[in-house]
Amino acid sequence: MKDLGSASMTPSSFDQREKQRRSLFSHTWRELIPKVFEDVPKYYRSGNIVASLGLWELWVWQFIRTIELKPGYKALDVCAGTNDVGIRLLRKQPGITLTAIDRSKEMQEEGQNRAQAYGVKIDSVIHDVHELPFPDNSFDVITLQAASRHLQLDKVLPEIRRVLKPGGHFYHCDMLKPSTRIVEWFYLHFLLVSVAWTALIFGSTEASRNCGRYFKDAIANFYTPEELSEVFRLVGFTDVVCKKSIWGGMVGFHKSSPGK
Numbered sequence: 001m002k003d004l005g006s007a008s009m010t011p012s013s014f015d016q017r018e019k020q021r022r023s024l025f026s027h028t029w030r031e032l033i034p035k036v037f038e039d040v041p042k043y044y045r046s047g048n049i050v051a052s053l054g055l056w057e058l059w060v061w062q063f064i065r066t067i068e069l070k071p072g073y074k075a076l077d078v079c080a081g082t083n084d085v086g087i088r089l090l091r092k093q094p095g096i097t098l099t100a101i102d103r104s105k106e107m108q109e110e111g112q113n114r115a116q117a118y119g120v121k122i123d124s125v126i127h128d129v130h131e132l133p134f135p136d137n138s139f140d141v142i143t144l145q146a147a148s149r150h151l152q153l154d155k156v157l158p159e160i161r162r163v164l165k166p167g168g169h170f171y172h173c174d175m176l177k178p179s180t181r182i183v184e185w186f187y188l189h190f191l192l193v194s195v196a197w198t199a200l201i202f203g204s205t206e207a208s209r210n211c212g213r214y215f216k217d218a219i220a221n222f223y224t225p226e227e228l229s230e231v232f233r234l235v236g237f238t239d240v241v242c243k244k245s246i247w248g249g250m251v252g253f254h255k256s257s258p259g260k
């Protein structure tokens with residue numbers, strides 16, 4: 001992975017962006033998102049594959065490939081949902097121990113069923129990730145995939161850094177704001193349509209049917225891959241490297257160290 005160079009993200013522009021995201025989405029994060037994740041566990045993976053025209057699997061595979069694991073490592077998957085990432089990490093390196101944290105007990109129930117089906121053990125913690133209920137310097141590896149758009153990054157990232165051991169690594173992957181305007185326009189409009197057709201195919205509840213507009217707005221107000229690299233540095237992470245997906249960084253893969 002290589003560094004993509006800097007973006008104009010300063011402490012005050014980060015602060016402003018987080019305030020703006022909070023003022024736009026706090027209500028949705030509190031009210032709508034928990035309802036969506038009550039509804040989707042059973043079809044979460046197939047729904048993502050349909051909505052992304054199959055690209056989802058490629059992105060998860062690419063993400064797992066970036067993660068370096070050694071026997072004995074303690075790993076934490078933040079916003080672990082259905083344990084898709086955790087299961088793949090344990091299959092890649094069975095010698096690690098893995099803890100999953102997510103506030104949705106429905107997503108984690110499905111995650112535990114999936115872990116059992118794959119014959120792997122994952123400890124589950126049901127908790128809001130804006131506060132991580134772990135001592136400082138607890139984990140060698142922390143992952144966060146497909147969730148940071150729904151989080152207050154100025155609260156979650158310092159928590160992740162706190163519980164990461166010196167010498168550990170934080171791996172992040174999410175749908176980001178593309179760096180190119182034209183790609184952004186097509187991407188955001190595609191998202192609106194794809195959420196609608198996925199909800200129709202899987203017979204989603206009203207909450208999931210209504211989240212298309214939020215998904216589009218959440219990405220429009222999120223960070224480009226380059227900005228996110230700067231955000232990590234502002235929070236204190238070091239050795240930040242990023243790889244963008246094709247098409248101008250619709251998805252970004254970041255790796256960083258806690259710098260302590």
Ligand SMILES: C[S@@+](CC[C@H](N)C(=O)[O-])C[C@H]1O[C@@H](n2cnc3c(N)ncnc32)[C@H](O)[C@@H]1O
Pocket residue numbers: 033037044079080081082083084085101102103104107127128129130145146147150151
């Ligand atoms: C799109 S899913 C990603 C799940 C996971 N990476 C997977 O592959 O199954 C987002 C997850 O973030 C969780 N989440 C969102 N906001 C959260 C919060 N404030 N605290 C804890 N979990 C949260 C949701 O419950 C959901 O399970």
